[in-house]
Each structure stands twice: as C-alpha cells, then as structure tokens.
Amino acid sequence: MVTAAERVSSHKWGMAVDVDRCTGCQACVMACQTENNIPLSTEDIYRQKRTFAWIRIERYWYGDFPNVKARFIPIMCQHCENAPCEPVCPVFATYHNTEGMNVQIYNRCVGTRYCGAGCPYNVRFFNYWEPVWPSTLRNQLNPDVTIRSRGIMEKCSFCVQRIRRGVREAAQEDRDLVDGEIQTACTDACPTNALVFGDFNDDNSRVSIMSHDDRKYTHLDSLNTEPNVVYLAQIDATGGAIGEHE
C-alpha cells in the first residue's frame, strides 16, 4: 500500500496560464485576497508602491490609438526550481519542497528581504506594518491561513492549505487524487479557465498537457529559473503579432 507520505512526495504542483483566455477581470486577485488573508492595500499603500497582491494582473499597452491593444497577464510566484530567492535567505525561511513548491516559513523569517531583492518576478511582499482589520471584518478571516505579522515576507503559496487538505483527504480515503480535485483560489475563480492548477507528475493532468502545448513558454526563461508556472502565448489573429509596449 502506498503511504500518505509517498503520495505527498509524488506530486509536482504547478500552474498553467493561458494568456489568450485572460480578460484581466481581477476575479483571481480578489479570490486570492480572501482565501489568504492578504492585508488590505489602502490608498496610502498604493501610493507608496507597497501593494500586496500574491497574484496580480499586469496590463501592457501595445501600439497607439486607434491601433492599440491592452494585454493582460497574471503574475504570481513562479515556484521556480532554481529559485533565486532561496539560496539568499540566511535563515532558510524560504526553501524548495519536494512537491515543486517554493515555500515560505513565516515564523522563521527575520525580514532581511534578500529574497524579495533576488526575485526577478517581484512577487514577494514585505509586511512593513502589522496587518489590521476592524474587529467585525476579522469574522471573515480564513482560519486555515496564518496572518503574517510585521517584519516578514509573504508570497503566493499555491494555496498550500488546500493542497494539504486535498492530499490528506485522498490519503484518508486511500485513493489517488483526481486531476482538478485540488484548486487554488485563483484557478477556482477564473471565469475563462485561463488559470489551471495541477500536478506536473501526472502526465494526463491538464497542466501537463498544457505544458506540452506549442504555445508554452516560461516567464523570463533566459534567467533559467525553471518556473513551475508555465504560460501559453497570446494569439494575435490580426497579423500584428509583434508590437511595442510602453
């Protein structure tokens, strides 16, 4: 019989993002904020450019009016196999686990921010302040997710609490996980299914299939970070595939 521990280590979690389907609607952003108790980015925080968003939608302009396009791309922690953020951490608060995930141990973090400086994707966020919610709004906080205190780094965890729950439940029922059974909050929310989460070790999973698509690329691949987030290129059906962005 396969033990629960063996089942756990047999996974390599990852995400596929079909940019051609992304409409920039922000449903993923909001779902992530709720699920992961992300501190509220107030107006002042926006002005200070210290906005928290474990997943964000970047918008780029291509061309000039009227031949102009706004294109969107969701960016989150790429969970790199060769993560630049990992070796620079002096206290091993961030490390790569056996399931392909770049993991952050909050209570080990001492806030040097080296990882944030090392990350080429700008997906790590430092808690400059203690997160504060009015007392009534705390009713809604997710009890599965630690609230990060002032002075430590945080980032996308691939909704590890959902992964742990899914794996645990499958193990308790002595069965294999079914592709799609575990969803991160963002993939769950995405109306167009531009975001897909799954196990790269499962050849039949949607993420595996998408990772073999002709349109597959990885973000900043020249850096050789080997992300576990793959993207499918956007299709331009009007022949203007190459354009400047501002």
Place this chain on the structure above:
Amino acid sequence: MKLSRREFMTLAGGSTAGAVIFTACGVPADELLVEAPLDLPEDLVNGIDSWFATTDDSGLGVIVRVMEGRAKKIAGNPDYPINLGKQAAHTDTALQALYHPDRVEGPMLRRAKGQPLTPISWDDANGLLEQWMSDAEGNLAIVTNPVRGADAKIARDVASAYAGRLVFFDPLEQGVLHSAIKTVFDQNRVPEFDIAGAHTVLSFGADWLGTWLSPVRYGTKYGDFRGGDHRGFMMHAESRMSLTAAAADRWLTVNPGYEGDLAISIASVIVKDQLVPENNISAYTANIPEGELEKWAPESVADRVGVSAELIKEAAHKFAEDGPSIAFGGGSAGAQTNGAFNLTAIYALNILAGTIGKKGGVQFNPAGAQGLPDSATGASFETWENELSHWRAGNVKTVITRGVDLVHGLPRSVDVGGALDKVDNVVAFTGVLDESSEHANLILPENSYLEDWGLDVPEPAPGYEVVGLRQPVVNAPLDGETRARLYDSRNFLDTLLLAAGSRVSVGSVKEFVEDTVADLYAAGRGSVTAGDSRLFMNGVLQRGGWWDVGASAATGTPSSIPSPLANAAGPGMSELDDRVEGHVFTIVPFAHQSLLDGRNASTPWAQATPDPITTVAWATWAEINFDKAEEMGISEGQWIKVRTTAGEITVQAYPHPGISPNLIAIPVGQGHKEGIGGRYAEDRGENVLNILVDKKESETGALAWAATRAVVTKAGGSKELPKFEGDARAIIRPAEHGVPILIVEPGQSAHDAQEHNHELHLRFISNDE
C-alpha cells in the same frame, strides 16, 4: 498565574473562563467567545467547515464556506448553470458587506426632516411602518433595484395590496436593450448568447467581459470560445478600451451614438455582396425600402462612424463568412438619444447570420418557472421624472426604498433629495447609510443576502428554466462582550409582509420559497429527484437551485423583422456650458469593475481592487487620450474640471492610448459625501452620474447616459494617483519583445516567436549601440 497544561485545557474549554485565560495571553476575547463550545451554532463541528449553496445578488450561484457560524469564503457554485463554479471580482465583497464595521446596527428614526437619527426598537419600527403603509393606501411607492423571482413577486404583491406601485431603479438602465430585443426577436427576456459555440462574435458598446449583464457567464463562454477546437474571432465596437475591447481581436473605435450606423453598414456589405443565403437577406430586408440600405455603404458612413470603410468591409466578410456568428450589444451603445435604433440595428444582424436558435447564435429563454417574474430592468428616466413629480407634488405619502441610492444614482438636475423631502414618510432599508438615507425618516437595517431566503430567476438564463435558491448561511455575528447581535437586521420583504398582515397571502419569504419548491417537486421534472417533498427541498438547498435543461423555448429565425432603418437617427448630444472655455469632450461613464454602479463602494476589497485598464484603486479618475492630453498639457494625476450644463466635478487625469481623442471616460461608483457610505467610501472621489445632462432616448425615454458633453479644463495642481502599475519612464531600453507577454500568430509556436523576437532584439541593440 501558573497552570499545568491539563488545567489550562480544562479552563480553556469553559467558555468565559477560557476567554479570560486567553485574554491574559493577549488573544482577543471576542475571538474565543464566539468560538466557545457552549454557544455555538448547532451545525458546528470544531475545525470542520461547511459549504452552503445559495444565490448572490448578482444572479450567480455561489457556495459559501462557513466555519463556526461565520462566512469565510465565497466561491462559484460548480453546479449552477449560470456561472459553472466561477465568480466575479466583486463576489467575495459580500463577506465584507456582511461584517462591515459601519453596518446599520438597528432601526433609526428621524422625528422631523433635518433632525438627527435616533435608535428605536424593531417593535416601534414595525408599528410605524404598518401605520405609514396604511396611511399611504393608493399612494405608496416601493423602490428597489431590479429584482426577479420571489423578491419581485412579493414586493409587487405588497405594493398591489396598497394600490401602490413597485418601481425599479438602475443607474445604468438596460431598458433600451429590452426594447430592442422585443422589436427584433419579440422576446420579453434577454436571450442566451452562445458565445462558446460561435466562430465569430461581433459586439457593440456592451462590456460583457467586464460589467455588462452577466460577465461571469459570458466569461465562461469566452474561455471556451478561445480555447475550443476552433479559436473564435472577436470584433468589438466601443469608443473606449473596456475589458471587452481589450479582449477583442479587432477593436472598432466607433464614435458614440453611431453603433447603429456601423451595424447597418456591415449589413449593407453583406446584402450587397450576397455573403449569406438569400432567405436571411430577404428576412432582413423585408421591410426596408428598395435602395435605402445603400445609403449606409461603408464609404458613405465611415467618417461619421469613425471606422474606416476597409474595416467595415472586413467585419462584414468575417461575420458573414466565418460562422456561426453572433451579434449583440448594449451599454453605451443603447445609452444614446438614438439608443433603440442602435440596438435594433445590432441585434438585426443575427437575422443575416441565420444563427437564431442554432449553435453559436441567439437562443431564446423560456418564461420563469412557476410563473416567477423572470426579467427586470430599471424604470426609464422619463418614468422617474414623472414619479418624482408626484413626490414633489405631495401625491405620494410613503416611499420605501431598498437596494437603491436614488440621490447618488440620478442626475442632479432632477433633485431627488428635494422630491424625497416632500414625501411624508420615507423608509430606507439599507446596510450602510447612503446619500438617500439622509432624506429618510425611518432607516431599517437590511439583511445581507447571506442571511436571507429567496428565489431568483437569473437573467440572462442559459436557454432553459433555472430557479436559484437563496438560503441563510451564517449566524448573526455577536458582540464579544455583550453577546448581543452586532447588527439587528431583518429581511426587507419579511418586514413588509409583517406590516401588510392579512392584506398579502404570503406569510414569509421562507414560506413562499418552500411552497414554490413544493410546486417544483409536484411538477416532477428537473435537476433534483427525490422520494418526497422534504428530500426534494434538501436537494434544491444542496444544489443551490433547480433547473430543467429540457425546458427550453422554441427559437427560430423570424421570416421578417421591422426595418432596422425605420427610426434611423444620429445621436443628439447635450448642449455645452458656454460660460467656460476649454476642450469639448463626450463623457463616457462606465461601471467600475468591482464597485459596479457603486453598490460595493462601502467594502474595502472592492475599493482596493485595481481597475484592470488603469490599475487605479480607491479613487475616481478620468481616462483621456494620451495624445490629446499631451496637446492640452495634461499629465497623469493632474486635477481637471469636467463641466456640463448640470454641474462640475474635479477629478484626476489618467491619459492612455486606448480611448478616442474626443472622449473622456469616468468610472461610476464613488463620490459619497463625508459620513456617507461607510468609512471606506466616504469623502472619496466624485460621482459622474450627478453631472449627466437629462437627455433621453427618443423611443423609450431612458436616460441617454452616454450623451453628455463636457468642457474640460485644468483645475490646477496634481497628486500621484493610487495605482498598481509602475512607471516605465525610467526604462532606458525596451525589454525584448515577448517579455512578459509572448504573442504568436495563429499556428506559430512559442519557440519560433521567441527566436524571431530575440533576433529583432539583437538587431535593435546593435543599431542602438
């Protein structure tokens, strides 16, 4: 105090004592008190969550994660046919509306106009409401947001019991849309648009991937449209870069009010070149006088429409030759003085496509199950002008509002506040105090949808009968110290029913829901099967509703339609305030991605969600063409005055390239005064709706909310906009093409595109150096 671990656990298990212990350790008392096992909801299992299915107030099926009586997460209901498990950016904001720190805690009475509000008991409030409704026999007005299903049925019954009326209000009303659908298809409900099955989509004005009607439903369809075996081609005609325009393969930058001319010009090419079967052409042209269509030849209309003749012809050929094709529109295309003409011309294109009732086309929706009201739209602006004149004349004794903020949502010119002040009794059901509440005598705290029973008949429906069920999924949050309910809110309709007593046959909303579900059980069909009605009810509760995929409407192409040219007219824009000099623009108000029309403005998540196009949050901005702004000497963050004959607002400029040079686009939703809208919305931004000029759509009397012209001048000074995006001006050399968004041509691989881009980049660098 020194405790052993066993002693600690024993004490901690005892509610209050546990709280004391933890308080001493620095953990807030209310957290533990709420979680104390002596006072927990009966469905609680410590540490285990429950997911309840219900229907939200935008027509989506949702499941709500509840732990220890408190809602933690809202997600799409995977079973529900409208959204298939998906959600919108604003879906989760209902959690913050539920637990909002500024929620109205209990009933409040204003004893005289202008006096402050004082708390009263629910018994007293119910007594007053009963009295005021009885006093208003024959002159009672109940005003709500457009609702369907049980809400509409019961509210209408209550209004009828007093010989009063139920009036719907929607700031960005869709009445013109319903009128056009009636004209072209003879349908009373918005049809289903089979975007997923289409090969070509041609849309006008409506930001259907952002905020129009049911963007989550359309988003699921769009995903399939892009990702199916055949990647569809999408064209979108709109004057500003909305999410839908951004998603389109071809953005047609039509001038405001000329969407109808564009649609007819496309039709003229299809008819002239006979690009579709003869039957389709004869149905389309049946009532068009000979030679009339030729007046809309692309070369004749291109200048006024703002789209080149070549693009019009390309659109016509694509639409006709790469089917199945579908055309639809709304939003700003209908919000013109000639809105009905525009939308009629747009929907008539489906006759040419010949896809009505077919895959990839328009599917009609059946009437609501069990006779439930199945369609709703806000009353026209003309109706509102009449209604307000009755209020002003003292002909209406009692006005009851719920889910609407008339003062915020209607143009300043109609002076809603003044009209409300002439009504003897104004009762406002609300969650957070809004502008209209200032004119109310009686404020009644209303439940969140997470605390209510209800039935919804979604619109647009998926082409078959669907009834969404709403159920209370949370316990009322308690105060950590007093154990009293933090918000003593009630269901709006139950409160009205209590006041109406025997005048209305319905006892309560829950009773109505149970009776209707029992009727569905008796019908013996649909998505839930059960051995008895109790189990059937459980099944409907668990699935969040009932639907019958077999109960569809007969759909077929009409053999002829009224001439789309019959009421052809150009748009009539508002006059300008000639007292000031400046650059003239047409204002395009648009619904905010998360605040929508302002209904979510009180919640911090909705405020903090960056606008997808500008990435601005927490503010009102004005989108202005990049080159035009440069010409005017306006840069990002500068304050500009936008002046119409109805008033003036001062907002910050956000220049970008995705908007016509003659337009200024301003989001709706902000502009609440100090002390209004809760701590997150008060004294923030500006309300563009208030400065709209009261131009009306010529056939329906709807507010032509996209037909206001303004003079724009610099107001002096600037401030950094609170926005998410960085500033690219510091970048000396552009990044390699394809970073971060790699773009490929159809059939091109990512590898090939990257190689090509890299080669270009190397060439660029060598030239540069």
